[in-house]
Amino acid sequence: MLTLKAAGLVDVDAGEIIRPGIVKVDGDRIVGLGGEPAREIVDLGDAILLPGLMDMEVNLLMGGRGENPGLSQVQDDPPTRVLRAVGNARRTLRAGFTTVRNLGLFVKTGGYLLDVALGKAIDAGWIEGPRIVPAGHAITPTGGHLDPTMFAAFMPGVLELTIEEGIANGVDEIRKAVRYQIKHGAQLIKVCCSGGVMSLTGEAGAQHYSDEELRVIVDEAHRRGLRVAAHTHGAEAVKHAVACGIDCIEHGFLMDDEAIQMLVDNDRFLVTTRRLAQAMDVSNAPKVLQDKAAEMFPKAETSIKAAYEAGVKIAVGTDAPAIPHGRNADELVTLVEWGMPPAAVLRAATVVGADLINRTDLGRIAEGYLADIIAVPGDPLQDISVTRDVKFVMKGGRVFRNEYASEN
Numbered sequence: 001m002l003t004l005k006a007a008g009l010v011d012v013d014a015g016e017i018i019r020p021g022i023v024k025v026d027g028d029r030i031v032g033l034g035g036e037p038a039r040e041i042v043d044l045g046d047a048i049l050l051p052g053l054m055d056m057e058v059n060l061l062m063g064g065r066g067e068n069p070g071l072s073q074v075q076d077d078p079p080t081r082v083l084r085a086v087g088n089a090r091r092t093l094r095a096g097f098t099t100v101r102n103l104g105l106f107v108k109t110g111g112y113l114l115d116v117a118l119g120k121a122i123d124a125g126w127i128e129g130p131r132i133v134p135a136g137h138a139i140t141p142t143g144g145h146l147d148p149t150m151f152a153a154f155m156p157g158v159l160e161l162t163i164e165e166g167i168a169n170g171v172d173e174i175r176k177a178v179r180y181q182i183k184h185g186a187q188l189i190k191v192c193c194s195g196g197v198m199s200l201t202g203e204a205g206a207q208h209y210s211d212e213e214l215r216v217i218v219d220e221a222h223r224r225g226l227r228v229a230a231h232t233h234g235a236e237a238v239k240h241a242v243a244c245g246i247d248c249i250e251h252g253f254l255m256d257d258e259a260i261q262m263l264v265d266n267d268r269f270l271v272t273t274r275r276l277a278q279a280m281d282v283s284n285a286p287k288v289l290q291d292k293a294a295e296m297f298p299k300a301e302t303s304i305k306a307a308y309e310a311g312v313k314i315a316v317g318t319d320a321p322a323i324p325h326g327r328n329a330d331e332l333v334t335l336v337e338w339g340m341p342p343a344a345v346l347r348a349a350t351v352v353g354a355d356l357i358n359r360t361d362l363g364r365i366a367e368g369y370l371a372d373i374i375a376v377p378g379d380p381l382q383d384i385s386v387t388r389d390v391k392f393v394m395k396g397g398r399v400f401r402n403e404y405a406s407e408n
Helices: 079-093 114-123 170-183 209-221 235-243 257-265 287-310 332-336 343-347 353-357 384-388
Strands: 002-006 008-013 014-019 021-026 031-033 040-043 047-051 052-059 097-102 131-136 189-192 228-234 248-254 269-272 313-316 373-376 390-397 398-402
Touching: 002 014, 002 047, 008 021, 052 313, 052 353, 079 097, 079 114, 079 343, 079 390, 079 398, 097 353, 114 131, 114 209, 114 398, 131 257, 170 189, 170 209, 189 209, 209 228, 209 235, 228 235, 235 248, 235 257, 257 287, 269 353, 287 313, 287 353, 313 343, 332 343, 332 384, 343 353, 343 384
Parallel strands: 002 040, 008 047, 052 097, 097 131, 189 228, 228 248, 248 269, 269 313
Antiparallel strands: 002 021, 008 014, 021 031, 047 373, 373 390, 390 398
16 A cells, blocks of 8 residues: 655545645555555655546547658558557656547558557556547548548548448448447447538538438447547537437537537537647648638637536547647646636546546546546646646556656
8 A cells, every 4th residue: 555645635526625635545546535644655745636637539549759640641550550659648648647538540550440459558558558448440421521531632542441440321331330349349439420620521510421320320339338429510510419319529619509508408528629729730731721720710719618608518638639649738728718617627637537438436536436646736726737747647556657756
């Protein structure tokens, strides 16, 4: 057994600091709070303890050091992507994000679910990284927002993806694509429900799958106990997604009041990706996409404010590498800048994320919970930016970063 000793810890439910922060850990679990320190003591000085943060939309298999975004689709084979992802995973963990959803591959892999393999390697202790909830390949129609041949405007026949790799049209192909992801280890299903900023084909808010096709995706996933996350921007597409049973809306930049109320009434989740509206570099994109971004991104601020004020269940997501891997906390800072209280943002990055992935043992510093604990040099309830400066990371009772050790 060891004891973490700090100036305080955040009770994310109450939105307050408990002082001092004394947490007793045995194996991978928290076994007690407060009282006298027991056995081995890890002294974190004036730090404040937080539950491990959660990013509900990342793609660790994309971005990272050494990638050439313009050519990666034709240069990077699956082993290269996985090896680069090792660094992305380590940076994410060391930034204090101990759990992530890897939300949908949309690259040529030969059918391999690279995020599942990466998660297995992390769980086995071969490499360092966050706990991964993998979606396998994103399910999208031909020419849909997550069809990579559309992003690059390839001519017909170049780098076409298979049904197993997520390109599926009509109910039969969709069933096969979803079942393939589940068979090989996906723990949720990602679907492309509307266009997006970087779509070369059509309006960003246009619905891509028919309602019949969306219902098939939901049916296949729900019968196997998996939730469905949908890339969706347009207000009408959000409404149709919710009506068809989609569990979680990603982005939602163009939502109107009716779409937001449907999320509330149906107890659905919204994953924010607001930082990318400020930080995503589209300077090298075609002018049509730059114009689309200039129109869409400002609307993200008003939609998140309206969703929060209406009571939507909001979880944090970055869409990394739209935000570079390891800078995930920038999303928390942006949410506060755009009007959410720091306590609400911390809940979005912890307990709401845990609820979204159906984990009752994550998201809090509480007895019986997994010992996912980070430390920051200040009170995040007063200054959320301290989450950018994580100096201690424990995941499942194992310490992966401790800059305070050299200070003591």
